[in-house]
Amino acid sequence: MSHTLQELADLLGGVVHGDASLAVSGLGSLDDASEGQITFLANPKYAEKVSVTKASAVVLPPGAQRYGKHAIEVKNPYLAFAKLLTLFYVRVPEPQGVMAGALVGKDVSLGDGVTVFPGAVIGNNVRIGNRTIIHRNSVVGSDGFGYAPDGEEWYKIPQIGIVVIEDDVEIGAGVTIDRAALDVTVIGKGTKIDNLVQIAHNCRLGENCMIVAQVGIAGSVKLGKHVTVGGQAGFAGHLSIGDNAMVGGQSGVMGDVPAGSLLSGTPAIPHRDYLRASTLYGKLPEMRKTLQSLEKRIVQLEAQLKTIEPE
Amino acid sequence: MSHTLQELADLLGGVVHGDASLAVSGLGSLDDASEGQITFLANPKYAEKVSVTKASAVVLPPGAQRYGKHAIEVKNPYLAFAKLLTLFYVRVPEPQGVMAGALVGKDVSLGDGVTVFPGAVIGNNVRIGNRTIIHRNSVVGSDGFGYAPDGEEWYKIPQIGIVVIEDDVEIGAGVTIDRAALDVTVIGKGTKIDNLVQIAHNCRLGENCMIVAQVGIAGSVKLGKHVTVGGQAGFAGHLSIGDNAMVGGQSGVMGDVPAGSLLSGTPAIPHRDYLRASTLYGKLPEMRKTLQSLEKRIVQLEAQLKTIEPE
Amino acid sequence: MSHTLQELADLLGGVVHGDASLAVSGLGSLDDASEGQITFLANPKYAEKVSVTKASAVVLPPGAQRYGKHAIEVKNPYLAFAKLLTLFYVRVPEPQGVMAGALVGKDVSLGDGVTVFPGAVIGNNVRIGNRTIIHRNSVVGSDGFGYAPDGEEWYKIPQIGIVVIEDDVEIGAGVTIDRAALDVTVIGKGTKIDNLVQIAHNCRLGENCMIVAQVGIAGSVKLGKHVTVGGQAGFAGHLSIGDNAMVGGQSGVMGDVPAGSLLSGTPAIPHRDYLRASTLYGKLPEMRKTLQSLEKRIVQLEAQLKTIEPE
Numbered sequence: 023m024s025h026t027l028q029e030l031a032d033l034l035g036g037v038v039h040g041d042a043s044l045a046v047s048g049l050g051s052l053d054d055a056s057e058g059q060i061t062f063l064a065n066p067k068y069a070e071k072v073s074v075t076k077a078s079a080v081v082l083p084p085g086a087q088r089y090g091k092h093a094i095e096v097k098n099p100y101l102a103f104a105k106l107l108t109l110f111y112v113r114v115p116e117p118q119g120v121m122a123g124a125l126v127g128k129d130v131s132l133g134d135g136v137t138v139f140p141g142a143v144i145g146n147n148v149r150i151g152n153r154t155i156i157h158r159n160s161v162v163g164s165d166g167f168g169y170a171p172d173g174e175e176w177y178k179i180p181q182i183g184i185v186v187i188e189d190d191v192e193i194g195a196g197v198t199i200d201r202a203a204l205d206v207t208v209i210g211k212g213t214k215i216d217n218l219v220q221i222a223h224n225c226r227l228g229e230n231c232m233i234v235a236q237v238g239i240a241g242s243v244k245l246g247k248h249v250t251v252g253g254q255a256g257f258a259g260h261l262s263i264g265d266n267a268m269v270g271g272q273s274g275v276m277g278d279v280p281a282g283s284l285l286s287g288t289p290a291i292p293h294r295d296y297l298r299a300s301t302l303y304g305k306l307p308e309m310r311k312t313l314q315s316l317e318k319r320i321v322q323l324e325a326q327l328k329t330i331e332p333e
Numbered sequence: 334m335s336h337t338l339q340e341l342a343d344l345l346g347g348v349v350h351g352d353a354s355l356a357v358s359g360l361g362s363l364d365d366a367s368e369g370q371i372t373f374l375a376n377p378k379y380a381e382k383v384s385v386t387k388a389s390a391v392v393l394p395p396g397a398q399r400y401g402k403h404a405i406e407v408k409n410p411y412l413a414f415a416k417l418l419t420l421f422y423v424r425v426p427e428p429q430g431v432m433a434g435a436l437v438g439k440d441v442s443l444g445d446g447v448t449v450f451p452g453a454v455i456g457n458n459v460r461i462g463n464r465t466i467i468h469r470n471s472v473v474g475s476d477g478f479g480y481a482p483d484g485e486e487w488y489k490i491p492q493i494g495i496v497v498i499e500d501d502v503e504i505g506a507g508v509t510i511d512r513a514a515l516d517v518t519v520i521g522k523g524t525k526i527d528n529l530v531q532i533a534h535n536c537r538l539g540e541n542c543m544i545v546a547q548v549g550i551a552g553s554v555k556l557g558k559h560v561t562v563g564g565q566a567g568f569a570g571h572l573s574i575g576d577n578a579m580v581g582g583q584s585g586v587m588g589d590v591p592a593g594s595l596l597s598g599t600p601a602i603p604h605r606d607y608l609r610a611s612t613l614y615g616k617l618p619e620m621r622k623t624l625q626s627l628e629k630r631i632v633q634l635e636a637q638l639k640t641i642e643p644e
Numbered sequence: 645m646s647h648t649l650q651e652l653a654d655l656l657g658g659v660v661h662g663d664a665s666l667a668v669s670g671l672g673s674l675d676d677a678s679e680g681q682i683t684f685l686a687n688p689k690y691a692e693k694v695s696v697t698k699a700s701a702v703v704l705p706p707g708a709q710r711y712g713k714h715a716i717e718v719k720n721p722y723l724a725f726a727k728l729l730t731l732f733y734v735r736v737p738e739p740q741g742v743m744a745g746a747l748v749g750k751d752v753s754l755g756d757g758v759t760v761f762p763g764a765v766i767g768n769n770v771r772i773g774n775r776t777i778i779h780r781n782s783v784v785g786s787d788g789f790g791y792a793p794d795g796e797e798w799y800k801i802p803q804i805g806i807v808v809i810e811d812d813v814e815i816g817a818g819v820t821i822d823r824a825a826l827d828v829t830v831i832g833k834g835t836k837i838d839n840l841v842q843i844a845h846n847c848r849l850g851e852n853c854m855i856v857a858q859v860g861i862a863g864s865v866k867l868g869k870h871v872t873v874g875g876q877a878g879f880a881g882h883l884s885i886g887d888n889a890m891v892g893g894q895s896g897v898m899g900d901v902p903a904g905s906l907l908s909g910t911p912a913i914p915h916r917d918y919l920r921a922s923t924l925y926g927k928l929p930e931m932r933k934t935l936q937s938l939e940k941r942i943v944q945l946e947a948q949l950k951t952i953e954p955e
Contacts, residue, residue: 098792098793098794100792100793101792101793101794101799103792103801104791104792104799104800104801104802105799107801107802107804107826108800108802111802111804112802112804122747123747123765125433125434125451125452125469127451139765139786140747140749140765141452141470141747141763141765141781141783143434143450143451143452143469143470145469157783157786157787158747158765158767158783158786159452159470159507159763159765159781159782159783159818159820160470161452161468161469161470161506161507161528164450164468164469164505164506164528165468165505167505167525167527167528167545167546169415169525169543170409170411170412170414170415171409171411171412172409172412174523174540174541174558174559175501175523175541176523176525176541176543177412177415177416178415178419178503179414179415179418180415180418180419180422180423182418182422182423190797192800194786194787194789194820195783195786195820195822196470196507196529196781196783196818196820196840196842198470198505198506198507198528198529198546200506200528204418212796212797212798214789214791214798216789216842216844217783217786217789217820217822217842217844218507218529218818218820218840218842218860220507220527220528220529220546220547220564222527222546229796230796230797230798232791232798234789234862235789235820235842235844235860235862236547236842236858236860236878238529238546238547238564238565240545240546240564247796248796253842253860253862253878254565254860254876254878254896256547256564256565256582256583258582271878271880271896272878272896272910274565274582274583287614287615288583288611289611291614291615292615295615295618296615298617298618299614299615299616299617299618300910300911302617302618302621303614303617303909303913303921303925304909304913304914304917304918304921305621305921306617306920306921306924306925306928307917307920307921307924309620309621309624309931310924310927310931312624312628313624313931313934313935313938316624316627316628316631316938317934317938319631319635320631320938320941320942320945323631323634323635323638323945324941324945326638327638327945327948327949327952330638330641330952436744436745436762436763436780438762452763452781454745454761454762454763454780454781456780470763470781470818471781472763472779472780472781472817472818472839475761475779475780475816475817475839476779476816478816478836478838478839478856478857480726480836480854481720481722481723481725481726482720482722482723483720483723485834485851485852485869485870486812486834486852487834487836487852487854488723488726488727489726489730489814490725490726490729491726491729491730491733491734493729493733493734507781507818507840509781509816509817509818509839509840509857511817511839515729529818529840531818531838531839531840531857531858531875533838533839533857547858549840549857549858549875549876551856551857551875565876567858567875567876567893567894569893585876585893585894598925598926599894599922600922602925602926603926606926606929607926609928609929610925610926610927610928610929613928613929613932614925614928616932617928620931620932620935623935623939624935627935627938627939627942630942630946631942634942634945634946634949637949638949641949641952
């Protein structure tokens with residue numbers, strides 16, 4: 023199916039430069055697109071490729087040179103690329119609802135347009151918002167990990183809370199999200215969770231967070247809005263992480279994090295400090311050697327000084 | 334259903350102060366409990382809230398002020414809370430046996446009162462003790478990861494051992510426990526395993542261990558009794574970890590660990606040393622700067638001393 | 645079933661010393677083997693046990709003393725052990741094809757002799773080579789984790805690429821391998837992947853790699869041939885890792901890695917440097933104390949020198 027540049031500009035919220043009635047029928051990269059297709063410039067360092075691409079039209083950011091090409095100017099060409107990809111190539115609508123091979127418990131509410139992939143398992147008393155996607159073999163609503171010490175043994179604390187997954191959440195494959203002990207575990211609207219992430223009981227993730235693969239979040243942690251967490255990072259329990267904070271991969275967060283912070287390392291420290299410190303880690307042996315050599319030279323200086331100092 | 338304080342005291346192994354025939358019909362926190370309910374004081378810092386709670390009775394530790402309330406004195410109020418929660422709120426008995434959607438192999442023995450949740454997969458020749466719980470999408474008895482180098486290629490070593498899960502074990506969601514190569518992988522009585530933990534072939538975990546989410550234990554590691562391991566920690570193969578050892582989250586254990594040790598970091602060192610060292614990590618650039626400045630001052634001192642030293 | 649030493653030597657590519665017509669009917673360790681069985685010496689430190697083993701024959705490396713025993717000399721006794729274990733003990737052929745409880749999508753091609761275990765889930769448009777094994781509850785071909793920022797929200801980038809698993813790959817339990825965004829995610833021939841590993845979209849793993857449990861590989865990473873990665877290690881996106889590189893457990897690889905490198909730590913540095921530096925980590929408080937003491941002594945020296953220096 024083909025679309026005119028004007029149709030595409032309307033979809034993307036952009037402005038056509040050139041022939042708005044020109045029709046294109048596919049999307050390709052600057053290098054690979056062929057005649058009749060549209061391409062896009064997302065990275066300014068490839069700006070000159072616009073002059074030689076075989077594509078019939080180009081999606082460009084404001085101010086970019088269009089080398090005489092028919093073009094659509096948009097604020098965010100990468101987002102436009104994602105939207106055009108969906109338009110041109112996601113022909114068969116994604117299956118919606120609960121697919122064969124998914125296992126859903128009792129008293130589960132599913133919003134409109136939810137997709138639960140095969141092998142995903144949803145426990146009892148879980149609420150899932152509209153358009154949320156749960157990928158293969160993820161588990162939502164398993165028991166939280168809570169025990170009271172009873173001498174040497176562990177007495178299981180009943181996990182009788184629920185899980186609420188809000189609208190437009192995407193949960194990757196092999197993820198585990200535990201139900202609350204008494205209250206509610208919440209994944210906020212628009213939050214995206216990568217594969218093999220662990221979210222413990224009573225966590226509350228804000229809207230539009232981005233949680234990369236294999237992250238572990240201990241019980242009762244609160245994430246603000248739009249928090250980004252790199253792969254394999256971990257959070258101790260009961261922490262509060264402010265809006266727009268970013269935590270680097272493999273970091274270990276041991277304390278509360280103010281909004282807008284950028285942290286890395288274990289225990290996590292400001293990212294800039296981490297970068298400087300981590301560079302020196304491999305230089306520890308050299309530093310130690312210097313330290314030992316300075317100590318010797320000081321001993322010598324002290325001895326020399328003693329010999330010449332007036333009594 | 335309501336219970337008299339005497340009935341509850343008998344259940345909890347406690348002593349009633351006040352009206353033993355008073356009946357209560359539910360459990361709430363010091364802040365939220367209403368008349369007709371019982372509450373509990375687990376954290377001494379909230380001791381004064383006992384005087385103002387609306388609850389009709391309070392579970393207290395020995396020696397706590399009861400402010401004229403009807404009370405049950407117990408040694409461990411947190412454990413009592415867990416038991417009362419079970420009594421009052423876990424009305425429907427948990428499903429037992431193998432639930433629909435669980436996949437069980439050949440020659441598997443299941444003890445009494447075992448619960449295997451949907452999506453859990455148990456391989457052949459696995460023995461599971463009484464009252465053990467296996468949560469959704471966990472895998473028990475998959476092949477261990479063993480290969481013999483054959484030039485550049487890897488020749489699979491048959492994994493023909495078994496797995497024994499003893500009584501009262503709880504295995505979280507998305508956990509993987511491998512069968513032994515030749516012998517047996519053992520999870521000891523009463524041990525609790527959180528989500529997404531990996532336990533490799535031939536491991537032997539003692540009784541009442543506590544393994545937090547995303548921990549990885551390499552092949553043939555032995556854990557003693559009551560070992561606690563924080564989330565995302567890892568163990569190299571063939572190690573022996575003593576009774577009651579505690580390993581911090583994200584630690585990397587590279588050597589044997591004596592009983593009662595408290596370790597953190599990668600490679601893991603005594604926790605107290607780790608705390609001191611990790612505080613200084615971010616100060617490495619400052620230390621290096623000081624080191625360089627001291628070196629310059631020493632060079633200057635040496636030069637000065639040369640000029641004034643008698644020949 | 646029994647086999648003569650000559651038959652076994654032919655299987656193993658070895659040479660018989662002693663009675664080639666002697667038949668053995670099982671395999672045991674040097675300590676445990678009984679008469680009528682064959683044993684093996686894989687670790688030279690147990691060489692003297694050959695003299696006292698009850699086994700009727702021994703598999704030995706070149707040059708090892710056979711203490712008058714019937715023996716088969718082979719280059720790689722550990723590989724021979726694996727082959728004999730398969731011969732003697734893997735009697736029932738492993739099930740092949742897709743087992744009950746595995747979920748396979750549309751347009752999936754399965755090679756000859758493929759085994760897909762119960763609970764494994766394979767998405768649409770995945771190609772799986774000959775003799776590949778996929779263990780329980782792994783997911784192959786789930787969507788990659790790709791979003792374009794759209795203000796505060798995240799717009800899903802369609803993941804319309806495929807996954808190619810080549811011949812003789814083994815994928816552990818609970819593994820997640822994402823489909824490519826546009827192109828292809830490749831797991832090279834003979835590569836072995838342990839449990840709970842995450843492999844993101846567009847990764848290309850070479851032949852005969854060895855990926856230990858809980859490793860996370862971010863998008864578009866290329867691994868060369870025969871790369872070994874220790875448990876819980878992580879890779880940032882878009883890196884290129886050379887042939888035969890080895891990465892230690894829990895390492896964080898942040899940059900390209902030349903062929904043959906041996907790296908450890910986060911950020912990963914040469915393993916030898918890491919070993920030296922990590923030993924000093926716990927000594928940071930001591931180093932800092934020394935530094936402070938040296939500074940004081942220098943201040944004193946400077947003051948003393950001032951008093952005696954000629955004007």
